[in-house]
Amino acid sequence: MEKMIRKVCEKAPSNKARELSNMKIQTINQIISKRDAVTRGVDKALREGKSIDDAISSYSNETTILCNKFSDAGSKMLTEFEEKKKEEKVFMLSIRARTQYAFVRALLSVEAAFHGEPDQPFYLSKEMSKNQWNIYKDDIRLQVGKYQGMMIAKDLKTWEKVEKLLKDVPKANVEPILFEYQQFLVELVEKAKKEGLEWKKKWDEAPVEAEAEIKEKVTVEKETEKEKTILVKKEEVSSKNELKVEKGKVTEEKVLAKQIDELKTMLTVMKEDMFQEFNKKFESAEERHKKEIEKVQKTSSQDYCRLEQSLAGKNEEIKRLNGVVESLNKRQEETENELEEVKKDLDVAMEEHNKGLEEIRKEIKSSRKEDQDYCRLKMKLAERDGQLKESRETIARYKEESREWKVKEQEQFERMGKNELELLKLSKKMEEMKKKAIKDDEKMRMELTKKVLEAEDSLEKLADSEEEVKRLNGIVEALNKTLEEMCESSEKMTLEMTKKQKETEIELEDVKSQMKEAKEELDRMQEDSGDSSFDQLDDSDN
Numbered sequence: 001m002e003k004m005i006r007k008v009c010e011k012a013p014s015n016k017a018r019e020l021s022n023m024k025i026q027t028i029n030q031i032i033s034k035r036d037a038v039t040r041g042v043d044k045a046l047r048e049g050k051s052i053d054d055a056i057s058s059y060s061n062e063t064t065i066l067c068n069k070f071s072d073a074g075s076k077m078l079t080e081f082e083e084k085k086k087e088e089k090v091f092m093l094s095i096r097a098r099t100q101y102a103f104v105r106a107l108l109s110v111e112a113a114f115h116g117e118p119d120q121p122f123y124l125s126k127e128m129s130k131n132q133w134n135i136y137k138d139d140i141r142l143q144v145g146k147y148q149g150m151m152i153a154k155d156l157k158t159w160e161k162v163e164k165l166l167k168d169v170p171k172a173n174v175e176p177i178l179f180e181y182q183q184f185l186v187e188l189v190e191k192a193k194k195e196g197l198e199w200k201k202k203w204d205e206a207p208v209e210a211e212a213e214i215k216e217k218v219t220v221e222k223e224t225e226k227e228k229t230i231l232v233k234k235e236e237v238s239s240k241n242e243l244k245v246e247k248g249k250v251t252e253e254k255v256l257a258k259q260i261d262e263l264k265t266m267l268t269v270m271k272e273d274m275f276q277e278f279n280k281k282f283e284s285a286e287e288r289h290k291k292e293i294e295k296v297q298k299t300s301s302q303d304y305c306r307l308e309q310s311l312a313g314k315n316e317e318i319k320r321l322n323g324v325v326e327s328l329n330k331r332q333e334e335t336e337n338e339l340e341e342v343k344k345d346l347d348v349a350m351e352e353h354n355k356g357l358e359e360i361r362k363e364i365k366s367s368r369k370e371d372q373d374y375c376r377l378k379m380k381l382a383e384r385d386g387q388l389k390e391s392r393e394t395i396a397r398y399k400e401e402s403r404e405w406k407v408k409e410q411e412q413f414e415r416m417g418k419n420e421l422e423l424l425k426l427s428k429k430m431e432e433m434k435k436k437a438i439k440d441d442e443k444m445r446m447e448l449t450k451k452v453l454e455a456e457d458s459l460e461k462l463a464d465s466e467e468e469v470k471r472l473n474g475i476v477e478a479l480n481k482t483l484e485e486m487c488e489s490s491e492k493m494t495l496e497m498t499k500k501q502k503e504t505e506i507e508l509e510d511v512k513s514q515m516k517e518a519k520e521e522l523d524r525m526q527e528d529s530g531d532s533s534f535d536q537l538d539d540s541d542n
Helices: 002-011 014-048 052-113 128-168 175-237 238-364 373-465 464-542
Strands: none
Touching: 002 014, 002 052, 014 052, 052 128, 052 175, 128 175, 128 373, 175 464
């Protein structure tokens, strides 16, 4: 039974092992109950003077049936688990093969979208110009890496979903998750194709732009030569004032050249500072990341060591308990052997006692008249009764000892069951810790890849900073011009507004004077009307 439980604990899952340990406890209880029944039957047979072989043979047959039943159940569990494991392995392998095939195919199509087919490649290293090589080196190769990172992240997520679903339901339908993953890959490939065509157009346009720049340079040089010849002619013909103007222009050009040089030095210094800051940030991020990884590894290793120590302690305790159980079994066997010997001695003593009783009865029948012989025989009978009582007491004592040993054995079995359950829990914790450590490593790797990609992006931004500064300088010059124009227009507007304000002030003064005149006229009119009304009243009184 112990061997079968160990096999199941090593190979089968924890729930099956728990089920088998419960079954073991049930079988042991059944065996103990049957042993009690057998001991009762043996006692009865001894009391009645019958043979004990039937009871012992029935007990041995029943115990063998129970043990065989237990071993059959354990072997059945093992076979079922192995078959299930094989089916799950095949199922998981088929799913993993499908996802890997889809991943590889999508990656090849992404590379073909950016680099072209193997028969018809987009970019040939021999025919590349400097501009084309910069585009290919800095942009196109990085795009493939970005797409690959996105695909790896999605692949890990889908595989986690599949594993979780199959853990909960072993024969679950995984097709919707796989369909979603394939749809994502198809959309990503289409996006990569569009982007690859755009980069191919940029790459094709790069040499044309270079030729246009060369033509512009040639035309500018020709124009400068013409201007120089014209200036030489003008110098011969023109006066001293023109020479002064030219000197002023030369000084302005020198000042502009100095300003441009200063700006270039400023840009280089800024670029170096930015690059140094970026390197410092990147190094600090790497150090932080390494410290976090070391912390996680230390904590996981400490937990792992602690669990291993507890497992070792539990194993030692189990070994000790196994030793105790073996010693108890040996002691039980010894007590059983002693009981059998005592039973044999009792049988012999009972036979002798019966023979003696028969002889005594015969002697009593033959010599009832002799009182002395009768008393002697009575004394013998009393001695034999005392011997019988002693033998019964020894049997009762052995029974009590056997019961005590049974109780102790049952307690030991219960402890063994508890220890096995604790072992299963510890093994579960160990598996969870291992899975957690694997997940943490994967997360750390993903974060490192993200940081590397961010660093590459920032390097690209640094490379493009010169062009941005030039563009910003042009924008600043245009803004300065617009500001000057706005200042001129604002000055004009202020002048016009002052003029209008003065005109309005003059008009207001005119209006005020007119209002005063109107008020004076109204007062006069009121006074005249008052005088006329008083005259009318005087006439009416008269």
